[in-house]
Amino acid sequence: MLTHRSNTAFLLSGILLWLGIRFFYPVSAFFLLIPVLVWLALAVTGSFSVRWNYHLQARHENPASEHIALTFDDGPTPYTAEVLDLLKEHGQKATFFLIGRQVEKYPELVKRMLTEGHTVGNHTYSHARNTGFMNVRQMEEEIRAADRAIRAVISRKVKFYRPPYGVTNPSVKKAVQYTGHTVMGWSIRSLDTVIRQEEKILDRIFRRLKPGRVILLHDTSERSVNVLRELLDKLGEKALRSVSLDELFTIEAYEEI
Ligand SMILES: [Zn+2]
Structure with a gap:
């Protein structure tokens, strides 16, 4: 590579x-x-393209697994409750990459994620548009601030980090070396924040769906919730189980504090 x-x-x-x-x-x-x-x-x-592993090694899929992993970025938001309801209804587990600022707004939803058996990870504190242009110190602070926000709610330090927009560069590489996070990518990008038609998003996912894959979704819109509803039905038909990323890769999601 x-x-x-x-x-x-x-x-x-x-x-x-x-x-x-x-x-x-x-x-x-x-x-x-x-x-x-x-x-x-x-x-x-x-x-x-975080999948290239160009700047750093990230995990994108586990072909040895018979399960898949649903992941949701950019929450929590008011849509997260619907996502959690649907996952509960279908008995599926997911991983949520949280924005620190959103965690401070909706701490109860983060607690609910853990209570219901899901995993949470770090997706920076502010998800700033200029994330790709930050220096190492700024990048490290973005990651550490999100860790603090999450820790204040769940009393645990998260180990997983997913870079906003999937953008990596030498600053991100150094920052995660300092903070010691495991970088998580994906193998199916749903483009649920870009494509308007739900059928097209679903078609994109279904064409790429196979065991071991990590699906990137967002708990930020009604469209994504509708996509999830259909997707969960399909997983049921195919008898595919979604597991959290720590289970998919058999690694720890939290650090002892
Ligand atoms: Zn994001």
Whole structure:
């Protein structure tokens, strides 16, 4: 898998090659642009696609498992209660990646998640639009502040972290090294916040649905709740069980405090 380090090594090799050729032939500086543009294109794509493991190793699926894992980002919100009702009705478990600021608004919903057997993880304190441009110190503080908000409610320190927008970069990499979180990605992106038609979202999920996969949803709109309702029926038909990420990967979701 291509990483930021190997991509940069390719860039340096390209520059050295250009310098080497230029030593013997008057080659144009234009050719120097090629490795630079390739590096840039790969760096941008890698940063926006957590599944590439370009900057850091994240967990996206467990092909050895016979279960799947439903995950919900950006809550809690007033829609979270409906999501929890549906999960309870179908006896399915999920993982919620919480925004610290939202946790302070709806602490009862977070308590309910734990009482009903779900797992919670960290999704930064403010989910700021400029998350991808923060320096290491700011990034670390975003993660630690969310940890504190969650800990104030459930008296546990969470170990799972999911980067907002799936954006990773050297700052995120360093920050999670300092905080010691396990980075969680996904293998099915529902695009439930982007695609308007519920059928299209469901179709997208169903086409990719197989054991071991991690599905990314959001507990932030009625549309996502409707999608979940259909999805849970389908899981029932296929006898697929959704488990929390700690169960899917057999790892601890919380740290002793
Ligand atoms: Zn998010």
